Amino acid sequence: MQETAPSSHLSQAPLGQLIAATRRRIKQALWAQLSEEGLSPQQYWILMVLMEHGAHSLHELAMRVWIDDPTASRIVKALVGRGILTTHPDPNHGRRILIRLAPGTEPLQKRLRALAVKVRGALEQGLESDEKVQIRSGLMKVVANMERLESELAQARLDAVAARASRLG
DSSP, rough: OOOOOOGGGGSSSHHHHHHHHHHHHHHHHHHHHHHHOOOHHHHHHHHHHHHHHHOOHHHHHHHHHHHHHHHHHHHHHHHHHHTTEEEEOTTTTOOOEEEOOOTHHHHHHHHHHHHHHHHHHHHTOOOOOHHHHHHHHHHHHHHHHHHHHHHHHHHHHHHHHHHHHHHOO
């Protein structure tokens, strides 16, 4: 049975665990609503980016929804196969493909926009404007911190490989 109220242990949980729990709850809420459309949360997020921001390349879509390019490619391929998305060469870039919503998907788009309003409203319910600003600011700092950590760890791995190579060489 799923819990509907926030768990008391989350008030003392490390920040990363709280962020993970938040993401999980959002995905669970979306799954419940998207099952009627036969869509996953990741498919929904890609469709929302295209609805709200227009055509994108595969890499741009992947970056906007925080997934890797191969995962984005599989999702786009599935949505193209269902006739929800189309792909076309980018007229401004010889090798790039642009991904767009297919003609005739307006009824689906209308339903997904309504869902977005509902979910975003529920997510922000009870939060004052200044609280939303603080949460956004704090989460942006967390993202920047994790990007910095990832870069530092990658550099440390490179340094370790170089040190081993110099000892062997």
